Amino acid sequence: MEVILLERVEKLGQIGDIVSVKNGFARNYLLPNKKALRANEANKKVFEANRAKIEAENASKRSDAEAASKGVDGKTVQLIRQASNVGALYGSVSARDIVEALEVEGAKVSKSQIVLDRPIKAIGMHEVKVALHPEVSVTIKVNVARSPEEAELQAQGIDVMASMFEREEAGFTEQFDPNAEPGTLPEDAAEEAPAAEAPAAEAGEAEGEEA
Numbered sequence: 001m002e003v004i005l006l007e008r009v010e011k012l013g014q015i016g017d018i019v020s021v022k023n024g025f026a027r028n029y030l031l032p033n034k035k036a037l038r039a040n041e042a043n044k045k046v047f048e049a050n051r052a053k054i055e056a057e058n059a060s061k062r063s064d065a066e067a068a069s070k071g072v073d074g075k076t077v078q079l080i081r082q083a084s085n086v087g088a089l090y091g092s093v094s095a096r097d098i099v100e101a102l103e104v105e106g107a108k109v110s111k112s113q114i115v116l117d118r119p120i121k122a123i124g125m126h127e128v129k130v131a132l133h134p135e136v137s138v139t140i141k142v143n144v145a146r147s148p149e150e151a152e153l154q155a156q157g158i159d160v161m162a163s164m165f166e167r168e169e170a171g172f173t174e175q176f177d178p179n180a181e182p183g184t185l186p187e188d189a190a191e192e193a194p195a196a197e198a199p200a201a202e203a204g205e206a207e208g209e210e211a
Helices: 023-030 041-069 095-104 148-155 160-170 187-210
Strands: 002-005 018-020 036-038 076-080 088-093 120-122 124-133 136-145
Touching: 002 041, 023 036, 036 041, 041 124, 041 136, 076 095, 076 148, 088 136, 095 136, 120 124, 120 136, 124 148, 136 148, 148 160
Parallel strands: 076 136
Antiparallel strands: 002 018, 002 036, 088 120, 124 136
């Protein structure tokens, strides 16, 4: 389907561009959200007659978004969530969660302005795009952790899960004798083995004396 864009649409075009899109995308997103018109002759005339007004309104909204972006860009919000030992969340962080966290920080945005390319399902620092206007986007950080203490470590740039894994690895050591032949016990273990058998041998000798 061919449509006339009423605002900039990422990866499609600018105001006034006539582009070809899939029917479902046009019917389910562009047309109902007033981002485009069907590119028939009647709509082309209507658009041209109102182009100046449409562009002026867009410029005004863009200016408002640019002013609002100063209170959002670069902000970090903290969300405490339950998660497994490997950092997987029991559930996921939604756009609504981020909106509410931003509001606590004094920044007001709508749920539709939060751009989540994929659900946040693990603890860590996540960058999230906020589209305040088709031509104005900013980035915020979402610090998802299991406790305030963990969130503080992540805010300092520490990878909590990597650090936890390193501590577990450091706690496990294995005896190693560089001179041992493959399939043989380390020297310490070999020395201890006969000692472990001694009590059994002594017991056998004692039984022989009693008989």
